[in-house]
Amino acid sequence: MSRFDRYVLSQYLLFFGFFALILVAVFWVNRAVVLFDRLIGDGQSVLVFLEFSALTLPNLIRMVLPIAAFAATVWVTNRLNSESELTVLRATGTSPWQMARPALAFGVFCASMMILLTHFLLPMSITQLEQRQSDVARNVTARILNEGDFLHPARGVTFYIRQIDEDGTLNDVFLSDQRNPEFSVTYTGAKAFLVRDEDRTHLIMVNGMAQRFNRETRKLSTTAFSDFSYDISSLAHKSSSKKRNVRQIPSHELMTMQDKIVQTDGHSLGALTEELHLRFARALVCIAVTLIGFSSLMLGNFSRFGVWKQAMLAFVLLIVIEGLRGVVSEPVLDDPDLWPMIYLPTLLGLMISALFLKLSARPIHLNRLRRGSSRGAAP
Numbered sequence: 001m002s003r004f005d006r007y008v009l010s011q012y013l014l015f016f017g018f019f020a021l022i023l024v025a026v027f028w029v030n031r032a033v034v035l036f037d038r039l040i041g042d043g044q045s046v047l048v049f050l051e052f053s054a055l056t057l058p059n060l061i062r063m064v065l066p067i068a069a070f071a072a073t074v075w076v077t078n079r080l081n082s083e084s085e086l087t088v089l090r091a092t093g094t095s096p097w098q099m100a101r102p103a104l105a106f107g108v109f110c111a112s113m114m115i116l117l118t119h120f121l122l123p124m125s126i127t128q129l130e131q132r133q134s135d136v137a138r139n140v141t142a143r144i145l146n147e148g149d150f151l152h153p154a155r156g157v158t159f160y161i162r163q164i165d166e167d168g169t170l171n172d173v174f175l176s177d178q179r180n181p182e183f184s185v186t187y188t189g190a191k192a193f194l195v196r197d198e199d200r201t202h203l204i205m206v207n208g209m210a211q212r213f214n215r216e217t218r219k220l221s222t223t224a225f226s227d228f229s230y231d232i233s234s235l236a237h238k239s240s241s242k243k244r245n246v247r248q249i250p251s252h253e254l255m256t257m258q259d260k261i262v263q264t265d266g267h268s269l270g271a272l273t274e275e276l277h278l279r280f281a282r283a284l285v286c287i288a289v290t291l292i293g294f295s296s297l298m299l300g301n302f303s304r305f306g307v308w309k310q311a312m313l314a315f316v317l318l319i320v321i322e323g324l325r326g327v328v329s330e331p332v333l334d335d336p337d338l339w340p341m342i343y344l345p346t347l348l349g350l351m352i353s354a355l356f357l358k359l360s361a362r363p364i365h366l367n368r369l370r371r372g373s374s375r376g377a378a379p
Contacts, residue, residue: 004089008076008102012290013109016072023064024057031056048132055129058121062114062282066289069110070318073103073293074311081297081307096298096360100353103294107287114286118279119251126248153232155179161192169193173205175230186211187230195229203230243267246275273336274329281342285321288349292317295356317352321345 032053039049080086089099147164156179162172170192178184189208194201210223244265253261254276262269296314297307328341 005102005105008080009105011076011079012072012102012106015075016068016106016110019071019075020061020064020068023068024060027060027064028053028057031060051132052129055125055132058117058125062117062122065110065114065117066282066286066322067318069107069286070289070293070314073106073290074297074314077103077294077297078307078311086298096295096357099298100291100294100357103290104287107290110286110290111283114283115279118282123248123250126245130245130248173203173208175203175205182216183212183214185213187228189228201232203232204228205230246271249275251276251279268333270333270336273339274332274342277332277339277342278329281325281346284343284346285325285349288321288346288353289318291353292321292349292356295353295360298360299356317349321349324348 032049035052035056036049039052077086086099147161149160151159153159156177158174158176158178160174161170164170171190173187173189173192175187176184177186187205187208187210189205191207192203192205195204196202205228206226208225208228210225210228212221212223213219214221246265246267249261249265249272254272258269258272261267261272293314296317297310299310299313322345324345328344331338331341
């Protein structure tokens, strides 16, 4: 690469970092508000919130990376055009194909980042996130051990503790379970203790009473007990499904173990095929959007009014390609043999970029045609 190519590429990378930081921050704040309210409200620490936030960053970066690459390409190309740097290059005989080399190198760099994200970082982060969510869900004490408040850890369940001693003893416990439509049960105990048994959590109540109310017969039966064990594992909303998210399955398994994944995780062959090829297509589309952003702004000559028309054209093309990416995925889910359709948006973007670069390579010829037509029309 020439010195000018390295200079333009450095500008692309600089503004790419700026736009990526802004977009990730915007998306992260929107999600962090909900995540903060849920985790802190469940009694988790700020460190847990920060850990969960960090694990969601790879997915956020995956979503904003093509947009940030496109924005950086358009911004830098527009600045080079407004400062007449591209005009000088054209005057020295540099073709648009040669000027597109930094944009192509920048697209390859973004594609490499996307490959690293989709094939390695994202599956690992999703796996770790689900593991931590399972750990937090099993931590029942963080959900229900708040003294002096009537809590509802699950629909139809009310839990109350008057006081919690320093050794963890629960005093004056009240538990109402109305999840069964035929009857409701209310437990009260002078003291209670939480006991963990592998992946189960039991509430051991001492010196209490169980009141069972039959809604059909309208009868109330009471039973006094000296100690009673109540399984509260379900209150932690622990999922009993072992099915993995398709995004957390490593790429090498998607390539070599699809039949086994269909049996063990229950995903369809179409879903696995779509996910595998989407990981490659997301990387390739980064090259397409950067070239579209550059080639669109190369159309036309220098103008004091800027290149807002070309920028608008590039933005519309970006929307079309992103919309097409969502359309081509549906047929692959039904028929895995249609997987080449996943790459149609990228192919379309590259073809449009090549067409724009070809048109911008002959602006003088176009201008002569315009002047000739205007002279022929003059009286």
